[in-house]
Amino acid sequence: MRGWVRIYSFTQPRENILTYQPWHLKQGGGWRAMMLAEGRRHGKGVVARLEDCDDRDQALALVGTEIAIRREQLPDAGPGQYYWSDLQGMRVCDRAGEPLGVVDYLIETGANDVLVVKGDRERLIPFVLEQVILEVDLDRGEIRVDWDRDF
Numbered sequence: 001m002r003g004w005v006r007i008y009s010f011t012q013p014r015e016n017i018l019t020y021q022p023w024h025l026k027q028g029g030g031w032r033a034m035m036l037a038e039g040r041r042h043g044k045g046v047v048a049r050l051e052d053c054d055d056r057d058q059a060l061a062l063v064g065t066e067i068a069i070r071r072e073q074l075p076d077a078g079p080g081q082y083y084w085s086d087l088q089g090m091r092v093c094d095r096a097g098e099p100l101g102v103v104d105y106l107i108e109t110g111a112n113d114v115l116v117v118k119g120d121r122e123r124l125i126p127f128v129l130e131q132v133i134l135e136v137d138l139d140r141g142e143i144r145v146d147w148d149r150d151f
Contacts, residue, residue: 003053005062007039007046015041018048020073026066080129082136084113091142092117092125094149095134100125103143115143123151 009017018039024031039048053059077083084106092100092115101119106127108114113127125147126132135144 003049003055003059004047005049005053005059006042007048007067009046014044014046015039017046017067020069023050024068024070025062026068031068082138086138087115087127087136087143089141090136090138092119092123093142093144095144095146097144098149100145100147100149123147 007017009015011017018036020036022033022035024033034053035051037049037051037053039046049059050062053062071085074083077086087103088105090103092103094100099119100123101117104116104118104122106113106115107124115123115125115127117123117125125145132146133143134146135142137143
């Protein structure tokens with residue numbers, strides 16, 4: 001109603017998406033920047049109204065639209081913390097330096113995140129620092145793990 005749309009946010013907590021300006025919306029194969037007029041947590045989700053989106057028809061045109069922000073809008077992850085997008089595409093090797101594959105994507109399980117590593121086969125490796133994840137070297141694009149290659 002009145003231009004408000006329901007948002008699915010990957011931020012933690014979900015309403016943190018409302019702190020970023022502008023949003024970049026993917027429509028028709030291209031991206032366009034839009035400013036957030038207002039927003040709030042609503043039940044288990046988030047609702048928002050973008051500037052120049054004042055009625056239901058304009059809001060309906062946004063259904064299914066992907067929202068992104070620029071990388072430089074994100075705060076530094078901090079020591080020992082990583083954005084999923086930084087980990088995707090990184091090479092994964094075991095303690096001996098033998099390659100296990102490349103991080104394809106991550107899964108959130110509640111207990112911990114899981115790297116989905118694709119190589120000679122798919123491996124699910126828990127992202128548990130110091131126990132399983134021995135080193136993350138963003139500069140080299142490599143993650144060293146304590147993981148048996150037969151798992």
